Amino acid sequence: MGKEMQADIVIIGGSTGGCAAALAACRLGKSVIMTEECDWIGGQLTSQAVPPDEHQWIEYYGSTRSYRQYRQYVRQYYQDFFPLTPDARQRSLMNPGNAIVSRISHEPRAAYAVIKGMLAPYEHSGKLTILTGYRVESCEREADQVTSATVKDSLQGEEITLTAPYFLDATECGDLLPLANIEYVTGAESRADTGEPHALDGPADPMDMQAITHCYAVDYIEGEDHTIEKPEDYAFWQSYQADFWPERQLSWYSPKPRTLEKVEYTLFPRDDLFSLWRYRRVIDKSLFKPGTFASDITMVNWPQNDYWLGSVIDVSEEERQKHLRAAKQLSLSLLYWMQTEAPRPDGKQGYPGLRLRPDVVGTRDGLAQQVYIRESRRILAEFTVVEQHLSPDTRADQKSVRYQDSVGVGYYHIDLHPSTAGRNYIDVSSLPFHIPLGSLIPITVDNVLPSCKNIGTTHITNGCYRLHPVEWNIGESVGTLAAYCLDHGYTPREVLHDARKLESFQQLLVQEGVELTWP
Structure with missing residues (x-):
């Protein structure tokens, strides 16, 4: 017993x-x-x-x-x-x-x-x-x-x-x-059931759920190379573009949530572009005495690593694990893309100084303990x-x-x-x-x-x-x-x-x- x-x-x-x-x-x-x-x-x-x-x-x-x-x-x-x-x-x-x-x-x-x-x-x-x-x-x-x-x-x-x-x-x-x-x-x-202006026009869809995201923390050490091993599914995510997305998902572009118009993001602050680095930054090193932190630390929970290719609710355990793995692969692929291929304002490619921070999230692989639901x-x-x-x-x-x-x-x-x-x-x-x-x-x-x-x-x-x-x-x-x-x-x-x-x-x-x- x-x-x-x-x-x-x-x-x-x-x-x-x-x-x-x-x-x-x-x-x-x-x-x-x-x-x-x-x-x-x-x-x-x-x-x-x-x-x-x-x-x-x-x-x-x-x-x-x-x-x-x-x-x-x-x-x-x-x-x-x-x-x-x-x-x-x-x-x-x-x-x-x-x-x-x-x-x-x-x-x-x-x-x-x-x-x-x-x-x-x-x-x-x-x-x-x-x-x-x-x-x-x-x-x-x-x-x-x-x-x-x-x-x-x-x-x-x-x-x-x-x-x-x-x-x-x-x-x-x-x-x-x-x-x-x-x-x-x-x-x-369905709008017929709830009367909500933004509900579905047609019948209800129990499997139509919001994207999940596997978040992680990174800092940036200029001049160092912290490039991770190439993710197994990188070739897929490198070329993936949803019908409703303006560019490949691994890019600096996505729809603006309110208007759905194409918008360009930037990693570090520049011009009038939205900085993904500052978006969910959790440590601003300038607030601490010099030497405390080698870099800012930011959380990667961005349009680029939203995963929407399947639900993890009310599916078989095999299906659930498949999508949890895929969401993790997308997040790792985004990091690898940023480290190796991402266009930079100086005309170069990649930010190899981006460093995964497992200590910030309490895991060995550097990704959050649980996918964001x-x-x-x-x-x-x-x-x-x-x-x-x-x-x-x-x-x-x-x-x-x-x-x-x-x-x-x-x-x-x-x-x-x-x-x-x-x-x-x-x-x-x-x-x-x-x-x-x-x-x-x-x-x-x-x-x-x-x-x-x-x-x-x-x-x-x-x-x-x-x-x-x-x-x-x-x-x-x-x-x-x-x-x-x-x-x-x-x-x-x-x-x-x-x-x-x-x-x-x-x-x-x-x-x-x-x-x-x-x-």
Whole structure:
């Protein structure tokens, strides 16, 4: 018989949302077991190596208190342990990478250190148990209750059966949903079903999902040669050009997401071109005393290494592994192309000084521990957020729907990358929006809650609900909900449909630092 463990709440998946859920539940006195298939917990912040994408008001409002604390701890991490320049040390809103995309772009390993630190009091006290290297294999369900989930150690093969009153699915792909026979959708909905202006004209396509990306970190050492071994699939990617792409994918050109017009990028800043180097830079060496860093460090998560040739969700394991390998080969091929063939402004070819940095992402091969997943399985929820709830083109008052059951806020434009069905970017405006409790509650099962990108959104609205502070808010609200229900003997559905219970729960969220509405 395999090993068994029990807690008040079991969280399957140590994603950004999973960590926020664990933090919230432990803060309210609940025992938690959290599993994660990678070496690092933290999801897109850490194991997927994606610096935070955030809105322009993030320093002051529009996130939970604990997310703001996370951001401050990141700054404190560099201020406490690194030799900053006097000017950088005085900056209250220091951005370690001075990236274009983020106001606090930082290394994945720094994010991991901070998240581990935030969870440390509960892990040290025994309130929180974290099982890394474990993937969910199966679960048992009786009527509308999941009774157990079994996870397996990918290295040793050990199986552990986990039991709890509540299970949270915080996996990147919604892996618990099919195992528990919980109703869900994937891919792109039809406009006939959702009424969304940017949904599919024809029938829904469950396999039409956003590109995945295998990210990695590089620095640049001028005069040195750090060229990697030629990737096995380089010949394919060297010549590959999608029908909807203006040039070969391995080039400095791609469509502009908003207009789809051809745009030229540059590696290092020059002229008026968009610099990919600064795009997701996580270390700006000029902020640190001379000699601290030999170079800036940047994350490669660009149009050039988006992979859209097949889905890794609801396919055979053989098919899944094929596409995961291909996504990695694309990323390595991009690096090799940049090192050997990429056109330079000086008329030369290649930047051999580009150096892969495995230490930054915690792997041997230099690529992130996990591929970046933009789109998950999504629960069939009590309420589904659609484009009309937050699009300025459909809201006469230019305000998103303010749900009575709001459990948080978020903001980002609707940002969909090219898809596995060969569709180009969808990049359209949205309004500052709210997170309805109904989108977090499955239509049938009573004790499983989504805590990541697997909530009741559509293919379209997932494009703005998938960002870091929103996922954190989702996880934190769900962790708080599970703890609240345990304390009061309610089900999440009762909280949703009973005005008094809902108000009481929302008061708890506010007390815990969750903003329920935009100012």
